[in-house]
Amino acid sequence: MKYKLIALDVDGTLINDDHELTPRVKQAVTAAAAAGSEIVLCTGRGSASALSVLAQLGLSGTVITHNGASIVDGESREILQESPIGxxxxxxxxxxxxxxxxxxxxxxxxxxxxxxxxxxxxxxxxxxxxxxxxxxxxxxxxxxxxxxxxxxxxxxxxxxxxxxxxxxxxxxxxxxxxxxxxxxHREASKGTALKQWAEKRGIPREQVLAIGNYFNDVGMLEYAGYGVAMDNSPPEVKAVADAVTASNNEDGVALVLEACLAGVSTISR
Structure with a gap:
């Protein structure tokens, strides 16, 4: 697996508009994890909610939550980093x-x-x-x-x-x-938090894949070595991405990860 760290937004990306994690997406994410990639949910949701989604995937690990304002260890529930506001x-x-x-x-x-x-x-x-x-x-x-x-x-x-x-x-x-x-906080963002976590893990930017769909995902799409926007993204978000996959209602995340697992450099929609 080329990408050692995979950052996934949740709403509008990982789950569909019915708030479901489809079997195909779950299979692709767990296959990427089994192939050696570290899966990090990078979401605007809070930590408890993000960890519930991670549990649905059958995974454990770190979550970047509140748009990068907190980073939490999923097993210990320790707050590894946060950016409080006054x-x-x-x-x-x-x-x-x-x-x-x-x-x-x-x-x-x-x-x-x-x-x-x-x-x-x-x-x-x-x-x-x-x-x-x-x-x-x-x-x-x-x-x-x-x-x-x-x-x-x-x-x-x-x-x-x-x-x-x-x-x-x-x-x-x-x-x-x-x-x-x-x-x-003015300095908090998904992109900043993802960069900090990748550096802490010793993973170069070129080995980071990020998939998202909205304006709060722009920072991580720009930072990642390969940033993918969902087809349901606004045009401004698609413009900063390296590629665009199918929508969250068409298993777009699965298409990206299946291509990566197959060693294919382009996304087949």
Missing amino acids: ADEIDRYLALCRERGIHFDLNTAFDIYVEQLNDQTASMYARMLSEPILRSREDRYPERTVKISLFAPKEDLDELEGHWQEWQHELQTIRSGDYFIDLQ
């Missing part, structure tokens, strides 16, 4: 969310805190294999918060991003899906 950096973002009725959550490496839940948001967390903890607005912010996630209709978030263009930002704002915006 309470003074959070206030005005949450004030604007409350004013506009935009749902948000506060994330530590393993836990998710929310001020309210309804049927729609509860269903969203269930799909993400997450169990949010209810908190009061008057409570102190959770210690070692690494990310704030906003969840709202696409048009509401589009308008919010337009409004934010006038701001001087203390935090990085990144679109992680049509219905999600993540706020995190």
Whole structure:
């Protein structure tokens, strides 16, 4: 296997739009692991959710979570690295969310805190294999918060991003899906975390494969020796990738890994 480290995004990449890990994708990922590749989930999800997906694959190992704001050892659940944000950096973002009725959550490496839940948001967390903890607005912010996630209709978030263009930002704002915006440390990214992990493992960039589908994946696609975008990616994401595979509903990840295992340099769609 040419690639010693394989970084896989989860939503929109590894799993399909029904939030399923298909048998073909699972088979390809486990075959790549058996061939000697280290599989690292590199996701915007929290650590508990990412480790649940890793368990579905029948694998253990390291996960890069919260868009690179935390790196966690799957077996010991030790937080190997994290990029917390300060309470003074959070206030005005949450004030604007409350004013506009935009749902948000506060994330530590393993836990998710929310001020309210309804049927729609509860269903969203269930799909993400997450169990949010209810908190009061008057409570102190959770210690070692690494990310704030906003969840709202696409048009509401589009308008919010337009409004934010006038701001001087203390935090990085990144679109992680049509219905999600993540706020995190300005230096945290999937690309930075993947680079740090590869260097720690002594794996050269040329032996790193990354597969993703959205704007929060751009950094890791650019860093990897071979970066592959899903067909369901926005055009801007495809533009930075070395190749484009089939969509997440067409087992695109499996196509890439099967080609690599066969020693084929191009993806057959």
